[in-house]
Amino acid sequence: MPEIIRVDEISKYDGQEVTVQGWVYNRTDKGKLVFLLVRDGTGFVQCVAFKGDLDEKIFDQLMRLPQESAVIITGPVRADKRAPGVPGGYEIGVKKIEIVQTADADYPMSLKDHGVDFALDNRHLWIRMPSQWAILRVRSTVMAATREWLDNNGFIAMDTPILTPAAAEGTTTLFETEYFDEGKAYLAQTGQLYNEANIFAFGKVYCFGPTFRAEKSKTRRHLTEFWMLEPEMAFCDLDGLMEIEEQMVTHIVQRVLRDRKPELLSLGRDLTKLENIKAPFPRISYDDAAKMIGELREKETDPEKKELLKFDWGIDFGAPHETAITNQFDKPVFCYGYPTAVKAFYMEPWPGRPEVCKSVDLLAPEGYGEICGGSERISDHDLLLKRIHEQKLPESAFKWYLELRKYGSVPHSGFGMGVERVTSWICGIEHIREAIAFPRTIKRVYP
RNA sequence: UCCUCGCUAGCUCAACGGCAGAGCGGGCGGCUGUUAACCGCUAGGUUCGAGGUUCAAAUCCUCGGCGAGGAGCCA
Numbered sequence: 010m011p012e013i014i015r016v017d018e019i020s021k022y023d024g025q026e027v028t029v030q031g032w033v034y035n036r037t038d039k040g041k042l043v044f045l046l047v048r049d050g051t052g053f054v055q056c057v058a059f060k061g062d063l064d065e066k067i068f069d070q071l072m073r074l075p076q077e078s079a080v081i082i083t084g085p086v087r088a089d090k091r092a093p094g095v096p097g098g099y100e101i102g103v104k105k106i107e108i109v110q111t112a113d114a115d116y117p118m119s120l121k122d123h124g125v126d127f128a129l130d131n132r133h134l135w136i137r138m139p140s141q142w143a144i145l146r147v148r149s150t151v152m153a154a155t156r157e158w159l160d161n162n163g164f165i166a167m168d169t170p171i172l173t174p175a176a177a178e179g180t181t182t183l184f185e186t187e188y189f190d191e192g193k194a195y196l197a198q199t200g201q202l203y204n205e206a207n208i209f210a211f212g213k214v215y216c217f218g219p220t221f222r223a224e225k226s227k228t229r230r231h232l233t234e235f236w237m238l239e240p241e242m243a244f245c246d247l248d249g250l251m252e253i254e255e256q257m258v259t260h261i262v263q264r265v266l267r268d269r270k271p272e273l274l275s276l277g278r279d280l281t282k283l284e285n286i287k288a289p290f291p292r293i294s295y296d297d298a299a300k301m302i303g304e305l306r307e308k309e310t311d312p313e314k315k316e317l318l319k320f321d322w323g324i325d326f327g328a329p330h331e332t333a334i335t336n337q338f339d340k341p342v343f344c345y346g347y348p349t350a351v352k353a354f355y356m357e358p359w360p361g362r363p364e365v366c367k368s369v370d371l372l373a374p375e376g377y378g379e380i381c382g383g384s385e386r387i388s389d390h391d392l393l394l395k396r397i398h399e400q401k402l403p404e405s406a407f408k409w410y411l412e413l414r415k416y417g418s419v420p421h422s423g424f425g426m427g428v429e430r431v432t433s434w435i436c437g438i439e440h441i442r443e444a445i446a447f448p449r450t451i452k453r454v455y456p
Numbered sequence: 457u458c459c460u461c462g463c464u465a466g467c468u469c470a471a472c473g474g475c476a477g478a479g480c481g482g483g484c485g486g487c488u489g490u491u492a493a494c495c496g497c498u499a500g501g502u503u504c505g506a507g508g509u510u511c512a513a514a515u516c517c518u519c520g521g522c523g524a525g526g527a528g529c530c531a
Contacts, residue, residue: 040487093491119467119481120492126523224529237531427531
């Protein structure tokens with residue numbers, strides 16, 4: 010019995026007879042010869058059937074086998090430069106074929122382009138297409154590399170609750186649900202506050218799970234349900250935070266380059282742009298970024314773009330500002346020291362400059378913008394209480410959070426990383442919705 | 457919430473006031489090296505909905521529906 014192999018390892022089997030289990034992605038018939046492009050979940054491989062080699066009845070079935078039919082094919086592996094596929098360069102001569110299921114002929118996804126709405130309505134089928142398959146394989150590796158780096162660097166995985174009692178950051182819109190006799194509960198938009206409790210037990214922790222934001226955002230960078238990694242570290246200041254971020258992001262990019270090269274190439278990604286992503290990353294203060302934006306605005310000749318770059322000290326950067334800054338670098342860039350007024354209540358003030366805080370965003374190059382956002386947290390009890398009052402947050406909800414500052418409080422820091430944003434950047438794709446299997450947006454909860 | 461754009465065959469689009477069309481996909485046939493194969497034949501329409509202007513509306517106008525891109529907010 011020939012071995013059942015994975016297509017992504019086909020190069021190891023050159024000259025041997027093997028079996029692949031998969032689905033017919035495309036078929037081209039040439040009279041007395043048929044090409045079947047078969048995908049098995051790990052890759053795409055061309056299988057070639059000659060009329061003379063097979064039973065006439067079986068060959069006739071192959072000639073009219075619909076796209077997506079399930080098959081088990083056995084035959085010899087041959088290196089052939091003409092053979093398409095991922096990884097490609099090898100084909101299988103069909104000696105034996107079992108048709109597990111003949112697909113209906115009305116499969117709706119064609120091999121040509123589809124509109125966004127149609128593709129998303131058929132997301133359960135779209136994920137079979139090579140581009141979507143490649144993106145989601147990269148996503149899986151992004152997640153694995155993230156955990157790998159954290160686990161190897163002394164972090165403890167601490168999952169935080171998804172059902173939470175109140176708004177963590179006040180303003181952002183929450184998804185609401187009934188919670189038995191306890192009133193309302195809300196889907197978590199961050200695990201950070203819980204992780205600030207966890208560090209005093211475990212030192213360095215992370216949570217990694219789905220996050221929910223009921224914001225009415227309608228852009229290529231937003232989902233209502235997305236996956237966020239949130240590390241939090243005791244005895245860590247802003248500089249320590251940036252070091253951890255750049256080491257981790259470097260590891261993620263380099264591991265994807267190592268393990269997912271065929272997928273990146275099939276997406277048409279320029280690998281040289283990724284090979285360059287190595288720590289240290291440039292660091293620029295909000296003040297200097299503001300100056301840079303001013304200079305770039307002066308040089309901008311397009312009046313429409315000039316208007317978008319309008320900027321006064323004190324406002325947060327919008328997407329056009331971030332793009333302008335990141336275009337000056339070929340690596341992700343840290344932008345730190347944002348105005349306190351535009352950031353969350355728990356961020357540590359800059360020593361001697363209370364109008365700015367020890368916050369940092371990591372902005373990805375090529376216009377991808379913010380992939381990580383974090384800060385050093387306020388460690389002083391009275392200052393934190395003052396901030397909660399200023400923001401008119403309910404003190405009772407933060408009782409436990411304030412208590413953390415009474416029993417062994419230390420400087421500590423943390424950040425959040427959006428998995429879909431990182432995946433989009435690494436893949437070089439236009440829209441974040443393709444970086445998750447079943448995206449949830451303001452206009453879509455199906456399928 | 458605001459601004460802009462779109463909706464025609466299963467899909468991607470054309471027709472822009474005068475007979476509703478093409479490519480892909482489907483069906484039938486041909487072809488021993490295809491690369492989103494190619495060639496021939498063929499079936500397939502409530503032009504998003506309602507109302508209006510007109511001899512005549514997919515096309516112009518009004519209202520509505522649905523969607524997309526962007527802004528704000530953020531990962």
